[in-house]
Amino acid sequence: MVRQPSINAQHRAPLSTERIIEAALRIVDGQGLARLTMRRLGDALEVEAMAIYHHLPRGKEQLLDGLVAHVASAPADTAAQGAWRDVLRAWATDYRTRLLTHAGVLPLVVTRRNPAALTTTVASLREVLRRGGVPEDTAAVAAHTLLGYVIGHAALEARGTVEDGADRATDWNARFAAGLDLVIGGVR
Amino acid sequence: MVRQPSINAQHRAPLSTERIIEAALRIVDGQGLARLTMRRLGDALEVEAMAIYHHLPRGKEQLLDGLVAHVASAPADTAAQGAWRDVLRAWATDYRTRLLTHAGVLPLVVTRRNPAALTTTVASLREVLRRGGVPEDTAAVAAHTLLGYVIGHAALEARGTVEDGADRATDWNARFAAGLDLVIGGVR
DNA sequence: ACCTGAACACCGTTCAAGT
DNA sequence: ACCTGAACACCGTTCAAGT
Numbered sequence: 242m243v244r245q246p247s248i249n250a251q252h253r254a255p256l257s258t259e260r261i262i263e264a265a266l267r268i269v270d271g272q273g274l275a276r277l278t279m280r281r282l283g284d285a286l287e288v289e290a291m292a293i294y295h296h297l298p299r300g301k302e303q304l305l306d307g308l309v310a311h312v313a314s315a316p317a318d319t320a321a322q323g324a325w326r327d328v329l330r331a332w333a334t335d336y337r338t339r340l341l342t343h344a345g346v347l348p349l350v351v352t353r354r355n356p357a358a359l360t361t362t363v364a365s366l367r368e369v370l371r372r373g374g375v376p377e378d379t380a381a382v383a384a385h386t387l388l389g390y391v392i393g394h395a396a397l398e399a400r401g402t403v404e405d406g407a408d409r410a411t412d413w414n415a416r417f418a419a420g421l422d423l424v425i426g427g428v429r
Numbered sequence: 430m431v432r433q434p435s436i437n438a439q440h441r442a443p444l445s446t447e448r449i450i451e452a453a454l455r456i457v458d459g460q461g462l463a464r465l466t467m468r469r470l471g472d473a474l475e476v477e478a479m480a481i482y483h484h485l486p487r488g489k490e491q492l493l494d495g496l497v498a499h500v501a502s503a504p505a506d507t508a509a510q511g512a513w514r515d516v517l518r519a520w521a522t523d524y525r526t527r528l529l530t531h532a533g534v535l536p537l538v539v540t541r542r543n544p545a546a547l548t549t550t551v552a553s554l555r556e557v558l559r560r561g562g563v564p565e566d567t568a569a570v571a572a573h574t575l576l577g578y579v580i581g582h583a584a585l586e587a588r589g590t591v592e593d594g595a596d597r598a599t600d601w602n603a604r605f606a607a608g609l610d611l612v613i614g615g616v617r
Numbered sequence: 618a619c620c621t622g623a624a625c626a627c628c629g630t631t632c633a634a635g636t
Numbered sequence: 637a638c639c640t641g642a643a644c645a646c647c648g649t650t651c652a653a654g655t
Contacts, residue, residue, distance in 0.1 A: 256638080279629060292639050294630075301629065348536030351584040359588065385585065386608035390574065393581025396539040397573065400547065420574035427615035444619080467648060480620050482649075489648065 256288060258296050262307045269308065269345035279304075306355045312343045313350045313358040316365030325373025326425050329366065333391050333421050336362075340395040347399055350392065363388050375428065383428040390424050444476060446484050450495045457496065457533035467492075494543045500531045501538045501546040504553030513561025514613050517554065521579050521609050524550075528583040535587055538580065551576050563616065571616040578612050 264285045268277050279301060283290035297303040317332035340347060350359075363384050370380035398413050452473045456465045467489060471478035485491040505520035528535060538547075551572050558568035586601050 278627085280627090289640050291630085291641085295638060344540065348540045351539050352532065352536045352587055354588060359585065382604055382607040382611065385582070385604055386578065386611050389581035389585055389608065390578045390612075391581065392584055393577035393579065394573070396580055396584075397547065397577055399540055400542060416570055416573055419570040420577065423570065423574050423615040424578075424612060427611040466646085468646085477621050479622085479649085483619060 256286060256292060256296060258307070261286065261293060261296060261304070262311055265304055265308060266311060266343065266346070270343055274345045274348065277304075305349050306353060308343075308346050309349050309353050309355050310358045312339065312346045314361055315339055316362050317369050319365055319368045319372065321369075325369050325375070326428075328369050328373075329387060329425055330421060332366070332369075333387065333425075334418075336391050337395050337417060340392065341398060344395075344399040347392075347396055351396070359388070370428070379428065387424055390420065394420060444474060444480060444484060446495070449474065449481060449484055449492070450499055453492055453496060454499060454531065454534070458531055462533045462536065465492075493537050493541060496531075496534050497537050497541050497543050498546045500527065500534045502549055503527055504550050505557050507553055507556045507560065509557075513557050513563070516557050516561075517575060517613055518609060520554070520557075521575065521613075522606075524579050525583050525605060528580065529586060532583075532587040535580075535584055539584070547576070558616070567616065575612055578608065582608060 261282070265277055265282055268281060268285060279290040279293060282304075283293060286293075293304070294300055297307070299306075315336055317328060321328045321331075340350070366384035366387060367380050370383055371377065375383065394417055398417075449470070453465055453470055456469060456473060467478040467481060470492075471481060474481075481492070482488055485495070487494075503524055505516060509516045509519075528538070554572035554575055555568050558571055559565065563571065582605055586605075
């Protein structure tokens with residue numbers, strides 16, 4: 242006779258790296274990075290904190306790396322039709338939204354030594370430029386400049402930097418778009 | 430007769446917010462942000478951790494805010510002679526160096542809600558542009574774009590993003606300068 | 618005024634044990 | 637194979653006490 246799994250095991254999906262990362266992201270987005278603890282993450286997954294180590298042997302380090310990979314790895318569509326400037330503008334708009342949606346992981350994106358995530362992203366930008374006929378050297382600079390701008394601007398937005406004591410609120414959308422045109426328009 | 434301060438009190442400078450911030454920055458620069466704890470900071474200052482709370486009542490929060498203020502608040506020289514493009518280029522070069530020197534605080538700069546530090550910096554950039562004859566609206570966009578670029582690029586550098594599997598190491602200095610020209614050159 | 622010592626409620630992680 | 641429970645060495649912070 243086959244052993245019955247416990248009631249607990251029945252009514253919940255089995256633990257997996259993917260489910261762990263998703264639950265972690267939900268905590269970070271909802272409560273902030275500081276409140277992401279292994280114990281709380283375990284609670285959210287209805288499991289003891291120590292169970293997480295079975296899927297992420299490197300523990301919290303690996304968890305944070307996973308969050309960065311999940312958020313920062315969003316390459317541009319290198320197969321897209323249309324002018325490369327439009328392709329890059331569309332990518333930048335999406336990427337900014339993505340970073341702001343998960344603003345809590347921004348500090349991790351910014352300093353975690355986890356090359357893979359940003360590497361594929363920056364490579365896709367270079368590829369879009371290259372296909373658009375931009376010389377290799379210029380493409381490398383432009384790809385980096387663009388990614389740097391988007392990340393930096395998202396960081397400024399996330400912090401809500403107010404630069405005038407005046408009444409009118411900063412229109413971040415318009416400002417981002419204008420700066421984006423400045424950067425993309427500067428590539429030649 | 431005047432009471433003698435203890436031997437301890439004689440051979441060390443009295444605690445102050447400034448000394449605390451400096452010691453904290455030394456720990457972050459030397460060992461990384463994760464190793465900055467109140468107890469270790471106390472050790473470095475030859476004091477019990479709890480003594481720090483007397484100078485920073487808001488505790489570690491206030492300490493981190495102080496680090497951000499110390500690192501990120503570096504306005505451009507609004508009184509400088511010469512073309513505004515040169516002034517901004519010089520500021521950006523210095524600011525990048527500053528951020529990379531204290532790369533450990535970058536994650537704090539990026540997300541801490543501490544308007545003051547970056548606000549004065551961005552205001553100085555706007556002022557340089559305004560004095561250079563750039564229209565108000567353009568100046569606001571350009572100031573933000575420039576600061577965003579410098580922070581974002583520094584973040585990419587700090588992470589050491591390698592974008593080609595090739596042998597030749599990325600020349601970050603050249604790349605930063607090229608992107609900087611792209612951004613500053615785009616302002617008109 | 619300034620600092621200390623003990624205490625409290627939390628962390629991340631290990632390790633042996635359960636099923 | 638996958639998860640648990642107890643334990644360890646650390647956190648940030650409070651609070652009463654010392655000088």
